[in-house]
Amino acid sequence: MTTLRLILGDQLNGQHSWYSKVRDDVVYVMMEVRQETDYVLHHAQKIIAIFAAMRDFAARLRASGHVVHYLAIDDQDNVQSLPDNLDALLARYQASAFEWQAPDEWRLDEQLRAYAAALAITTGMADTEHFYSARDDAAGFFGQRGSWVMEHFYRHMRLRHRIMVSETGAPAGGQWNFDQDNREAWPGMPWEPADPRPRHDHSALWAAIEDAGARSFGQPQARDFRWPLNQEEALVQLEAFVQHALPHFGRFQDAMSYKAWRLFHSLLSFAMNVKLLSPRTVVQRVEQAWRDGHAPIAAAEGYIRQILGWREYVRGVYWYRMPGYVELNVFDHHTPLPHWFWDGQTRMRCLASAIGQSLEHAHSHHINRLMVIGNFALLAGISPQALHQWYLGIYIDAFEWVEAPNTLGMSQYADGGLLATKPYISSAAYIDRMSDYCKGCHYDKKQRVGERACPYNALYWDFLERNRPRLESNHRLQMPYKQLQRFSAQDLAAIRERSLSLRSNLNAA
Ligand code: FAD
Numbered sequence: 001m002t003t004l005r006l007i008l009g010d011q012l013n014g015q016h017s018w019y020s021k022v023r024d025d026v027v028y029v030m031m032e033v034r035q036e037t038d039y040v041l042h043h044a045q046k047i048i049a050i051f052a053a054m055r056d057f058a059a060r061l062r063a064s065g066h067v068v069h070y071l072a073i074d075d076q077d078n079v080q081s082l083p084d085n086l087d088a089l090l091a092r093y094q095a096s097a098f099e100w101q102a103p104d105e106w107r108l109d110e111q112l113r114a115y116a117a118a119l120a121i122t123t124g125m126a127d128t129e130h131f132y133s134a135r136d137d138a139a140g141f142f143g144q145r146g147s148w149v150m151e152h153f154y155r156h157m158r159l160r161h162r163i164m165v166s167e168t169g170a171p172a173g174g175q176w177n178f179d180q181d182n183r184e185a186w187p188g189m190p191w192e193p194a195d196p197r198p199r200h201d202h203s204a205l206w207a208a209i210e211d212a213g214a215r216s217f218g219q220p221q222a223r224d225f226r227w228p229l230n231q232e233e234a235l236v237q238l239e240a241f242v243q244h245a246l247p248h249f250g251r252f253q254d255a256m257s258y259k260a261w262r263l264f265h266s267l268l269s270f271a272m273n274v275k276l277l278s279p280r281t282v283v284q285r286v287e288q289a290w291r292d293g294h295a296p297i298a299a300a301e302g303y304i305r306q307i308l309g310w311r312e313y314v315r316g317v318y319w320y321r322m323p324g325y326v327e328l329n330v331f332d333h334h335t336p337l338p339h340w341f342w343d344g345q346t347r348m349r350c351l352a353s354a355i356g357q358s359l360e361h362a363h364s365h366h367i368n369r370l371m372v373i374g375n376f377a378l379l380a381g382i383s384p385q386a387l388h389q390w391y392l393g394i395y396i397d398a399f400e401w402v403e404a405p406n407t408l409g410m411s412q413y414a415d416g417g418l419l420a421t422k423p424y425i426s427s428a429a430y431i432d433r434m435s436d437y438c439k440g441c442h443y444d445k446k447q448r449v450g451e452r453a454c455p456y457n458a459l460y461w462d463f464l465e466r467n468r469p470r471l472e473s474n475h476r477l478q479m480p481y482k483q484l485q486r487f488s489a490q491d492l493a494a495i496r497e498r499s500l501s502l503r504s505n506l507n508a509a
Pocket of ligand 1: 264265266267268269270272273303306307310311312314364365366367369370374391392395397398399402403404406407410411
């Protein structure tokens with residue numbers, strides 16, 4: 001009587017209760033399939049990282065005595081789809097039971113539920129034992145509210161999990177949120193810490209992926225591969241982050257620089273999203289660093305909010321609104337992505353830098369994703385669906401449950417404000433304040449119209465003007481609408497003309 005247990009590529013949680021006992025009646029199944037490389041065009045590093053981490057995980061399971069059936073991308077027996085491979089393996093092992101862990105993506109959840117429902121053997125889905133909250137916890141917390149304010153959920157999570165709160169439930173330091181301390185531009189000092197990531201040579205794996213015909217984009221960097229691929233490497237990276245970057249994380253959380261792509265960010269999202277690293281381990285270590293006096297409260301609280309707050313919250317939004325969330329397009333935007341999303345070749349220095357580093361590293365930090373790339377896409381009227389596919393493909397940490405709410409909700413406001421209380425948009429002024437991008441740019445950050453005017457400026461004011469009926473009453477947009485009131489009819493006409501000309505030929509920007 002054999003049980004087949006499926007482990008997906010983002011379910012590499014070595015602490016899962018499945019592995020607490022070695023059982024010879026259980027076969028763990030892992031597979032590298034074209035179904036998963038091809039559902040969107042992926043960055044080469046993302047494919048390498050997932051497969052390499054899966055191979056490492058399988059090797060460790062075997063070393064602990066577990067039986068693992070691993071289908072590599074180039075195995076003869078691999079028919080490249082989950083259900084077809086499972087059919088063959090269930091027959092081969094004459095399995096009497098099939099078990100899997102709850103997928104985080106709706107697409108796979110549906111597929112595996114339907115697959116299991118059609119089997120004549122015992123089936124069961126286990127929890128991944130990774131997140132703080134269940135899929136529907138956020139929906140239960142917010143009930144029927146039309147707008148889900150993350151901060152409310154975050155405070156609830158702090159209290160529920162007793163993180164940075166006193167015995168009486170008061171927040172550490174007397175306040176829940178230290179965001180006002182966390183908005184500094186980076187003056188160039190202190191320098192970003194050394195890249196904390198390990199080094200691997202994955203050229204053989206990359207060759208196998210290419211030979212199998214998987215399409216991709218971005219730089220593979222297979223020979224000097226820099227992402228953590230097992231729990232030990234992730235823990236080393238967490239420690240390096242705590243020691244060298246966390247003390248500055250808060251202050252420079254929103255800063256951007258073309259000279260420093262990592263700044264003081266942890267680069268731990270891949271390790272967490274494939275579950276090599278538990279969010280509890282990270283949050284507890286960061287809280288401890290604050291308790292030890294190693295990190296200021298604003299840095300520790302700011303970092304913990306990203307994981308205990310945002311990460312759990314967006315997952316709740318995803319499961320509440322799927323299916324259908326990825327189709328939302330409240331502004332009815334349909335412009336395709338310009339070529340420079342794929343090659344970084346634009347004269348806008350901020351976008352060339354943010355997209356260039358995304359192509360090079362399969363990563364860019366939050367403010368580049370939100371206030372440079374996403375901001376531009378929203379102002380320019382790019383299709384949120386095209387953008388969603390791009391974000392889902394390019395970032396090493398992109399899995400739909402976390403990527404889609406961030407892209408469609410936070411960055412594109414495509415859900416009409418369920419997730420974000422206002423669209424995250426700005427003119428060149430914000431980008432200039434928070435970065436060194438504008439100095440030396442082909443475009444002039446101060447001008448609104450004319451060939452050399454920074455495109456963000458006309459696009460920003462025109463976006464506000466053309467979406468006046470939907471956005472004017474938003475209390476967080478009162479300031480820009482008051483400013484817009486002061487523009488003359490002539491100014492507005494010139495802005496509209498410049499915006500139209502930009503939007504009709506984004507490739508030339
Ligand atoms: P740090 O800045 O060191 O932050 C620590 C951790 O907090 C991250 O590792 C991540 O787990 C969590 N976190 C921070 N912000 C968010 C957030 N908004 N939502 C969820 N978790 C968060 N994050 C992903 O993990 N996958 C994605 O596909 C993804 N797509 C995004 C798309 C857009 C348009 C935007 C604006 C943000 C997106 N994010 C995504 C959130 C965030 O940009 C990344 O989590 C972060 O840049 C990862 O780098 P880091 O590990 O250095 O993060």
